[in-house]
Amino acid sequence: MLDRGERSGRLVVNTWFHVKHRHEVTALTGGAPEAARVVFGARLELAERFADLLREHGIERGLIGPRELDRLWERHLLNSAVLAELLPPNSRVLDVGSGAGLPGIPLAIARPDLTLTLLEPMARRVTWLQEVITELALTVEVVRGRAEEGPVRERLAGQDIVTARAVAPMERLAKWCLPLLRPGGRLLAMKGASAAEELERDAAAISAAGGGRGEVVSCGGGVLEVPTTVVVVKRVAATRSAAGRRRDGGRRTRKDRGR
Numbered sequence: 001m002l003d004r005g006e007r008s009g010r011l012v013v014n015t016w017f018h019v020k021h022r023h024e025v026t027a028l029t030g031g032a033p034e035a036a037r038v039v040f041g042a043r044l045e046l047a048e049r050f051a052d053l054l055r056e057h058g059i060e061r062g063l064i065g066p067r068e069l070d071r072l073w074e075r076h077l078l079n080s081a082v083l084a085e086l087l088p089p090n091s092r093v094l095d096v097g098s099g100a101g102l103p104g105i106p107l108a109i110a111r112p113d114l115t116l117t118l119l120e121p122m123a124r125r126v127t128w129l130q131e132v133i134t135e136l137a138l139t140v141e142v143v144r145g146r147a148e149e150g151p152v153r154e155r156l157a158g159q160d161i162v163t164a165r166a167v168a169p170m171e172r173l174a175k176w177c178l179p180l181l182r183p184g185g186r187l188l189a190m191k192g193a194s195a196a197e198e199l200e201r202d203a204a205a206i207s208a209a210g211g212g213r214g215e216v217v218s219c220g221g222g223v224l225e226v227p228t229t230v231v232v233v234k235r236v237a238a239t240r241s242a243a244g245r246r247r248d249g250g251r252r253t254r255k256d257r258g259r
């Protein structure tokens, strides 16, 4: 799918969303598109090394499918890194279900000011994430576990931001991720074209889990052909169980009940 054009420094690419309509992107040496320099700046080389690691080991280690090799940058690295637009400086960020390291590793590369943790339950993926972090000398913590587990909640609660890409529907993400945020913190769920429908469908569950109304926003509009669609949900209240008790151990106040 990815074939080198005749002119030097240009690539002709069939992108994932326009398979029939070929378009051109300017390529940097090493195969990264020009947009990668805008997004990763002086840390582009680290992003290129991550792309190389995924290209060399991603398929054999069950992290990406063979079709992803040709669209690593646009669909995976850049699509993930542009989420940085929504992250305030020096935020404490948790990437739930990090898998191959998306969006967590591109965010760690693009934004070294963040305090980043990657959460992943599968042992072999945790090993991969630790290897990548060592190889790229990133300051990132990796935790093995599931977002909804008690010890994980105790250890990782109070995040400013929780990210999740291709992990679960909004209903489950809200239940798993909102308790990991500080009040006022935000869940950023990377979603596809049906983001607005999903948000509407799961609105009641999101509210019950302590989330606000939620909105669909777009990131990377200036650099990506297809901007990244993100569902943003603010944690506005403590998570409530059916019995009316807060999952965080507190009692409901008159103010809570009136919400």
Ligand SMILES: C[S@@+](CC[C@H](N)C(=O)[O-])C[C@H]1O[C@@H](n2cnc3c(N)ncnc32)[C@H](O)[C@@H]1O
Residues within 6 Å of the ligand: 096, 097, 098, 099, 100, 101, 102, 103, 119, 120, 121, 122, 125, 145, 146, 147, 148, 164, 165, 166, 167, 176
């Ligand atoms: C489809 S993969 C996506 C991985 C990565 N975010 C990406 O976009 O390439 C979903 C990941 O979520 C992890 N996962 C599933 N349930 C989870 C849970 N309850 N808590 C944390 N991670 C979970 C899986 O182990 C898997 O690595």
